[in-house]
Amino acid sequence: MLIDAHAHLNRYDKLTDKALDEIENYKIFTISNSMDLQSYKENQEIGEKCRYALPTFGIHPWVAHEYVHKLIEIDDYIGKSPMLGELGLDYHFVKDTSLYPAQRKLFEYFIVRAAEQNKIVNLHTKGAEEDILKLLEKYDIKRAIIHWYSGPLGILKKFIDIGYYFTIGVEILFTEHIRKIARNIPDDLLLTETDNPGGYEWLAGTTGMPGALQEVVLELAQLRKIEYEECENMIQRNFERLIEGDGAVNDFYSKVKNERKI
Numbered sequence: 407m408l409i410d411a412h413a414h415l416n417r418y419d420k421l422t423d424k425a426l427d428e429i430e431n432y433k434i435f436t437i438s439n440s441m442d443l444q445s446y447k448e449n450q451e452i453g454e455k456c457r458y459a460l461p462t463f464g465i466h467p468w469v470a471h472e473y474v475h476k477l478i479e480i481d482d483y484i485g486k487s488p489m490l491g492e493l494g495l496d497y498h499f500v501k502d503t504s505l506y507p508a509q510r511k512l513f514e515y516f517i518v519r520a521a522e523q524n525k526i527v528n529l530h531t532k533g534a535e536e537d538i539l540k541l542l543e544k545y546d547i548k549r550a551i552i553h554w555y556s557g558p559l560g561i562l563k564k565f566i567d568i569g570y571y572f573t574i575g576v577e578i579l580f581t582e583h584i585r586k587i588a589r590n591i592p593d594d595l596l597l598t599e600t601d602n603p604g605g606y607e608w609l610a611g612t613t614g615m616p617g618a619l620q621e622v623v624l625e626l627a628q629l630r631k632i633e634y635e636e637c638e639n640m641i642q643r644n645f646e647r648l649i650e651g652d653g654a655v656n657d658f659y660s661k662v663k664n665e666r667k668i
Contacts, residue, residue, distance in 0.1 A: 407638075408638060410429075410436040411553075411573045412437060412439055412599035413437065415449060415459055416445045417603050421613060425616055426452070430457075436456075436458055437528065438452060439492040442469050449462070462490060464487075470511075484516065489526045492530050494529040495538055496530060496534060518545060529550055535555075535561045549570075550565075554575055556577075566592060572597065574591070574598055576606045577609060578629075579609075579621055579625055589629060598622050600616060600619050602618060
């Protein structure tokens with residue numbers, strides 16, 4: 407089974423049905439991240455229609471300043487979400503430094519809750535890799551998905567040493583920098599993503615569909631000099647190891663996996 411560990415299915419709009427058909431046809435277990443409260447509600451609706459889609463709640467750093475004073479309002483959603491994402495910090499695309507304190511306050515709130523509830527976090531780290539590492543270490547976060555890492559190799563190694571997982575997505579089809587990062591990620595910490603529909607569109611100008619994940623797996627297989635099926639199976643095993651013992655996520659995933667065998 408293919409694993410898309412970071413997507414935004416609510417953003418497909420008129421192409422939603424087509425995207426969900428691809429997910430069903432290609433058997434893509436998809437973590438559909440949210441960027442705010444509204445997108446989480448939309449992802450929940452999608453999850454009711456698509457057995458392969460796991461909706462998760464998070465507040466993206468781009469809109470952290472809109473939610474930093476609504477912590478009580480979002481706390482119940484944090485508690486009920488099986489995994490938390492997308493969340494993190496962004497010092498690259500967000501140019502207004504006056505917004506950084508709000509990002510840090512909200513992110514730390516999520517991390518505290520993740521530690522208390524023993525939940526996996528799905529992280530945006532652009533330009534803020536070192537600050538994120540410090541907070542993850544401070545609260546002893548054991549399980550994290552580092553989404554679309556493109557930062558320094560030195561900090562990458564520190565994340566690796568802790569045992570965090572990394573998604574490689576569609577940028578591997580376009581840049582040597584991401585291919586270099588992919589080579590540095592150990593086999594047992596490798597996951598895949600699309601970040602679609604926006605990921606592919608940002609790079610190529612056309613809406614990214616779920617099936618693009620096959621191209622990502624193929625490229626990773628070629629980089630590692632292994633067969634496509636071996637690469638797909640390796641990533642699936644990694645995901646299963648990540649969620650092992652996690653009641654809500656593992657139960658959801660196991661149900662999907664067992665349904666495929668019927």
